[in-house]
Amino acid sequence: MPYTVQENRGQTDRIGKPHDRIDGRLKVTGDARYSLDFALPNALHSELVLATIGRGRVTGFDLAEAEAVPGVRRIYTHENAPQRQSPRFFGAGGTGARSWLPLQDDRVYYHGEIVALVVADTLVAAREAAAKVKVSYAAEAPAATLDAEGAEVEDPEGMTAIATGDAQAAMSRAATTHEAEYTTPAQHHNAMELYGAAAQWNGENLTVWTPSQFVYGFQKGLSHELGIERSRIRVISPFVGGAFGGKGMLMNFVSLVAGASRELGRPVQLMCSREACYTVGSFRAETAHAVRMGADEQGHLGPYEHTGRELTSRPDTYLVRGTENTVRMYDFSDYGSNVLAVHADRQTPGFMRAPPEVPYFFALESAIDELARKTGTDPVQFRVQNDTQKDPVTGTPFTSRSLVECYEAAGERFGWDRYSPEVGSMTDGDELIGWGVATATYPTQMSPATARVTLSGDGRARVMTAAHDVGTGVYTIFAQSVADKLGVPVSAVTVELGDTELPPGPISGGSITTASSISCIEQACDRIAERLAAETSEGSTPAERMKASGRPFIEEYAEWTPLQTGAEALRAHYDGDVRIVGGAQKDFCAFAFGAEFCEVRINKYTREIRVPRLIGAFAAGRIMNEKTARSQLLGGMIWGIGSALHEETELDPRYGAYMNDNLAEYLVPVNADVQELEAIIVPEVDKQVNPAGVKGIGELGCVGTSAAIANAVYHATGVRVRDLPIRMEKLLPA
Template sequence: MTVAAPTPKANMGQPVPRYDGLAKVTGSALYAADFPHLDLAYAYLVSSGIAKGRVKSLDVREVRTLPGVLDILSHENMSDAVAHAKFFSDGGPVSNSVVPLSSPEIAYAGQTIAVVLANSYEAARDAAQRIVVDYDIDPASATFGSKGAIDQVLAEQSKKHEDPKVGDFASAYAAAPVKIDAAYSTPTQHHNPLELFATVCSWDGPNLTVYEPSQNVYGIKNGLAQQLGMDASRVRVISPFIGGAFGSKGALTQRTAIVAVAAKRLGRPVKLVATRRQAFTIATYRAETRHIIKLAATPDGKLQALSHEGFEVTSRPDPYAVAGTDASTRMYACPNIVSNVTIVRADRSTPGFMRAPAETPYFFALESAMDELAIALNMDPIELRRVNDTMKEPIKGLPYTSRSLMACFDEAATAFGWSKRNPRPGSMRDGDWLVGWGCATAAYPTQMAPASARVSLFPDGTARVETASHEIGTGIYTVAAQTAAEQLGLPFEKITVALGDTILPPAPVSGGSITTASVCSVIAQACAAIRGKLSNEAVGADLVEALNKRGLGAIEEYAEWVPHGAKAGAMQALYKGAAQPIGGAKLEDRMQFAFGAQFVEVRVHSQTREVRVPRMVSAFAAGRIMNTRTARSQLMGGMIWGIGSALHEQTDIDTNAARYVNTDLAEYLIPVNADVVDIEVIMVPEEDKLVNPLGIKGIGEIGIVGANAAVANAVYHATGQRIRDLPLRIDGLMPSA
């Protein structure tokens, strides 16, 4: 086996090569903007250069006469074209409830204020760039502490949010001998998937077909129908391959309806490929957060009190909440816990889900504070986690279905060589480079959602799996085919899989690391139904023979699968595009989480203070691993993103203007190959028979969680400097001149 295809350990599937690998590397896989259309017109967005105010005038006279320009959409001709829809956490379909072009009002920088339609992309772009906009400018609030920004206690704003608490934090904190009280922050970050935000809309009479990279095709179908006042049965959404999403392509954005209306007005299909710069404002992003953590422990490291206060920036109209206290308060045994979350309303576009949305920022705070506590206790940071490890979450005392945190720490520590660490900061120098080793806990809720699928078995011994799930790069084509192959006893090569199309049975949003567990569960169920119809015992050739004996042309089974704890009506909601993931800390009877341990070596130059990560070793235990090749790739991607989350990524904001300034991939820094040196992924065998019949927990996001804290903890070990604000850059490590 090569490194890329690790030998499966207990409860792990074969490293089958990707079902769609050849199509992807040869370019035959069609992404949303790749589909050919006859008589295609092109859209180009005009984006607001101010964050708050209104469009006073839009001078389009010169532009209308340019060759190839077909139409210009603005509030002057679009005000009633798209109906207002609710923000998703208010029960609606959209990622941002501001309807662009519905009025001259501007609520955030980069808001779409006009759209040029033309015969070519170049003509549309040229025209859009020439439009002269005159604004009435109002002062805008950019972020925490900006004039006009409004703080709101989340629990008072949202009935769904509950602040986890137990015991008497104040007394326990006051009485404890060892304490930590520290403030942390994480910046605005953008997903920047390589594939841009594209939408193509094409009408055939009353029927609309939408080609768009999506993590939730049924969500687009139903939400768009609502926005356009039409029957959802007349909308089809096609999204067979997605070139990266990470949460940014989950909820319906406002661009889709605009393109649909444009196509209707022109009577031609219309393609929009928004620019990289526009990607920073037409979709969502990771909210800026701040944290205050207080920890108290006995001298032997037993946690006595834990307080996590979170503060998060959201938009004026939409109450997006990161709210990672659900998980951060439940990781360790502790009798006295208090937490709260404050959202801050500013003149920004609405943030949203980005890989491990809650855990990435909240665990940076928690796991940095745990490291600080270990130092205050003069204790090894792994031992601090061990002393406080628990099989019951501390708020309600619910049992974890499985939890292999310390097995992950022990395996990763051995592979990393942790026992050779000299704990004294600055002690592990290599020439001019200060060497530091750090570690942190990773965890991610094991959630699932109702899913449906159809599986067909044919007399030639092939089978077909159909479900409207989404290939966002994770490998769902592959594990779906593997599941059907295993369940029917057929070779992998005999399975075909169709995904990403609303003519298929609905699958839930591909977010929250729910896809493999949800979709493979329903596929297994449909396969079991096929076996049940033909012969309960037979698989493989015998099963096909049973089919042929009866002279059937095909046998086709549709199945619905509903996870433990799902609310009544959740399956019907799925058909309406509303996935209702359940699990993690949201169950009444148990806790479902995957765990991991992240170890990082950093090198900080003693003079110029740049930080590099030559080595990273992480171990994860997440129930059944379906495919060690795709799983390793997924976990590794998360770990690498963790390096970026710690050292590079920040969307820079001009706080006077409430605008972003580094809106391209040269200036918005992510790790490049040279920053990713030696990455070791360890998959720790774990069996969990409770989470679902196949025992799958989901690994989509856990790889990033804890990585940023592990880096910061390693930087402390290297330098003795505790950096509590991300990204951790030269600025923060450089003593002033």
């Protein structure tokens, strides 16, 4: 049964307007079922056992005590695990979160890797038995950090190097130069919904419920790992309890759960513990940045060099390669960049909200601030005077770029004209006040999309596509789009998402869903409108013509591919592969922009850092729903507060183990951390970027915040923190 969402309130607002979420009622009543909320008859429960060494081999198991727990059905280890094939790693064109599966051999690549799965009649039995599984290891000393001895540096040349002109020579000529290193820590998504999976077989047909940002990709990956036809696998993920990139790749325990279910002849459910989510899922890896830049006497930017180092696992090369975007932000004369991979004894990282931009723009926007200060230029003015309307790399114009307008809008609201540039010059009693700004950006990307739209004689419409609503408001904007195009109320539109029974939708990643799916859905609606217009001239909207025509039902199926792609991309899309294009292309340069202004307050004695004011202005083309759009931007900005001040997954390098793998010690912002917070949406019309005129906003909000806060902290204290997170100990006077 498809999970359909339809609002039941009489709101009539349509596209562009603020509109309540049509899935709101389901979510506030607890009726929305997430992947692990479906009661499967006669289901078994399972629990993971995780490696307690950082590297090495499993040498044996003592399962006697665990197997003696009443209700235990089976304990899977590498000695008896269901047969599966190694995943195709998404970094190499596949859909798997990493290139290997748990329990395939005795090898331990990192601390917290899955070494056994206990399946039992009840949750309590599975958990008790998992605690009683005794594993012996041959442990080796892990090299688990960027700078650890034994970590291997890879320079995947060509893939990442971008260079023009002669940055080194230009540096020696520059009137003012700045050179520094910046680092960002390991961070975890910590979506409120845990990782997990439930599998149920009906003969040779498998149904899997698992939190997913990409049901078609998961289907394809499971087909490969389990060696069964894609058509026999259904993946369902109607609601996703937060994803932030962490649920876009197929996690490698899902096929294990499915395999266990097949062998045991009963549905099997796995809900990973919060602790386990830190290692069986993905994460944002540590990065380090060597940045050099220079400016002339007039404060115009000249050369820019940026070398990034990113941590990845031993087997896989995963890089976010943020210099591809940083070099395009200002009117640099010459630049050179490269990104190095550091292979360490850790799990393979993956994408996490604005994967390249969060670390790389912290480095860029901190460095820009430092250079602006050296040139004696106001940090807003410095950015404005170095703005560019064409991509400095290719010379291609941006489809639209409203960065200056964003600075003007947010600056005015913030009251930047009262900025006193001298460090420590703004205080209030025992509080040191600092103001800071930074640029936010995110490439506008798109993917092929398909959708089915129906309109029936009674005035009801339906849109079906296996896209995903991870909290972004997709259910609602799809309904608004159809309502607007067909002339029916939003409440008459039913939306179905997150199910491989539906036409393939885009991965919910890279902020592409709205641009891609709305372009597709509007195409289907337009065709319905054309067909009805050919049948009758009575009425002014498709819905009225439908009524006039006496037709009971009309349906259109649309396929949409971005201009820059073609048939191959569409075929790949049907095949469960990702084909994202956008950002900086050869003849096309599309980005959304924003400017963030913040005020920090720091107690002069104890140096707690709080952000009482954070104001951002963003220009991102056409806004589908001002209400849900603003929520995404605000949420992103708060993510930025967390990233700047709180979030770091702490590692014990002796074990390669995360030591704060819980929500009491891995701090994310709570309600009390947020005071005055505002997102201004700067109007922008961009008819070139895609038919829908839409740029993605899901990630944009969190990009500039870290640097804005770091810059404000410097302004307040004179301490330049180049290593996130910014914590009180870094600000204590020596």
